[in-house]
Amino acid sequence: MYDLIVIGGGPAGLAAAYEGYTGGAKKVLILERDKELGGILNQCIHNGFGLHYFKEELTGPEYAQRFAEMVRSTDVEVKTDTMVLEITEDKKVHAINTVDGYMILEAKAIVLAMGCRERTRGAISIPGTRPAGIFTAGTAQRYVNMEGYMVGKRVVILGSGDIGLIMARRMTLEGAKVLACVELMPYSNGLNRNIVQCLNDYGIPLYLSHTITDIQGDRRVEKVIISKVDENRKPIPGSEIEFDCDTVLLSVGLIPENELSRGVGIQIDPRTNGPVVYENMETSIPGVFACGNVVHVHDLVDFVTAESKRAGGNAAKYILSEGIQEGKLIQLKNGDNVGYTVPQKIRTGNVDKFVEVFFRVRNVFQDVVIKVTSGGEALSTFKREHMAPGEMEKIVIPKALLDKAADEIVISVEKE
CATH class of the missing domain: 2.60.40 (Immunoglobulin-like)
Known part of the structure; x- marks a missing residue:
């Protein structure tokens, strides 16, 4: 029996586990499906992290390492390469890995910190053929920053979310030509600093109120056609612009990863796609807390950390039965x-x-x-x-x- 099980070993899970442990939960376990702790931060090699929390500018891996070291300085148990299959209302966690096999773990409290995933091409129904060379921006980021593969040479980016903007700069620095960043809305969805540092500084044009209306290519992307859209976001005939390119990156939004939450019957907010939470980050099931991008998509990891510390601290209070x-x-x-x-x-x-x-x-x-x-x-x-x-x-x-x-x-x- 564990006091606290934290599902997810990214920035949210690490902060929640550390705060839970220091708040009095003595037997704490982190379950992480990747091979190392840190979550998405491991592939975010740009700086800009930690300004609020550590009062200094760090890269993603540096920020993750700080928290991983804080967790390792405690008695918190960590199981990586472990997939959580199900959680139950009586706080049992079904998980599996190659070392322990199938496990059913019991906890007094659970913190959900599974993060979010990217919206894909299938979710937004782009017309055109299905050649190679179409990636979500996060997948491309992992290939370039962690696996050492270059995903393309002439790139069009759909969507102006922060990952897409950061990848526009990253691809340029790696020698690719980013032809355009195309945004359906009349405003960018990214932070203003990223528009300045990632597009303006490199002369990459941002086409607002535009979208991709065709992708052409046999084996590999050969051409992308974009069109201006009207106030109803419908393409305007005659406004097409053609780009000869070999790669399309999609930065079209993030979806909180809530299959486990839905499976156990936690109330989901249709506005955020995350659990409905109380002031202490507790979900509709007593003793099950949620934090970070699994609740709603954050723009800064420092805010994820603050929210997750609140969830972990309140989970510890729940375990010590201070009551609500x-x-x-x-x-x-x-x-x-x-x-x-x-x-x-x-x-x-x-x-x-x-x-x-x-x-x-x-x-x-x-x-x-x-x-x-x-x-x-x-x-x-x-x-x-x-x-x-x-x-x-x-x-x-x-x-x-x-x-x-x-x-x-x-x-x-x-x-x-």
């Missing part, structure tokens, strides 16, 4: 221009001083006000000069305001 002080239950709802909120539910009795609420907006805004209302009454407002869908927002709601609220709080974004 229910209090009043408040539902968080997204109002105008807000895509989702995390957490989705707040138990006021379980809040010490304040609750941090994370959300993303639906469009690019300048000079706006974030309004927090309950029962038609304004609880609080926050001014922002700039907001964009590619950047996660955070507000802090003090306990005093939660005590004043009705059983529902709405967060919306409006023009000043």
Whole structure:
């Protein structure tokens, strides 16, 4: 019997396991399906990690190594190359590897930290033939940075998510010619710093309100045709642009990896595709917590770490049976221009001083006000000069305001 089992050994799992252990959970196990700890960070060899948490600029592998060493300095047990097949409501974890075979492990609490996966060509239905040379940006990143393979010489990137922008720069540095970055929306979905450092600095054009309407090629991609789209995101005839290329990279969104969560019956939020969580990152099943990109897709790993520490610390409190002080239950709802909120539910009795609420907006805004209302009454407002869908927002709601609220709080974004 373990106190805590953490599923996933990426940045979320490492932070949750470390915090759980230091918070009092003595028998902690991390299960990781890859051959080493670190998750996606191992292939993110660019810098920009750790500015918030370590107050210095690190590469992905350096950030992962710091946390792996912190975990190794404890008695936390780690099983890599281990696939989790199922979790049950009574907190049994079914897993398999080549050393132990089929295992059924019991825990007092579980933290889900499986991360997310990329949306593929099949998910977005690009027309055209099916030649070689079409990769998700993350797959290309792994090939180039970890396996040592070059994926192509003349590249078109669909989507302006952060991985796609970073791969535009990476491919250029490796000697490829990135012909275009094509984005369906009228704004980029990546961080502004990545647009500047990865596209503008290398003279790579960004085609907003465009999409790929044809991929041509026999054995290998030979040509890509893009078209401008109208306000309904439908291609405009006569606006086609042709590119002679041999590679297409797809950076068209990330999907939280929640097959295990769905299998055990955890309530899923259709807005985030992740579990519905309370203020302490607990899911709809008591004692099962979730954190990181499995809950909602983050833009910075430092935020993943902070959220995961909260999940691990609260899992330790649960194990030590400090119990949940229910209090009043408040539902968080997204109002105008807000895509989702995390957490989705707040138990006021379980809040010490304040609750941090994370959300993303639906469009690019300048000079706006974030309004927090309950029962038609304004609880609080926050001014922002700039907001964009590619950047996660955070507000802090003090306990005093939660005590004043009705059983529902709405967060919306409006023009000043």
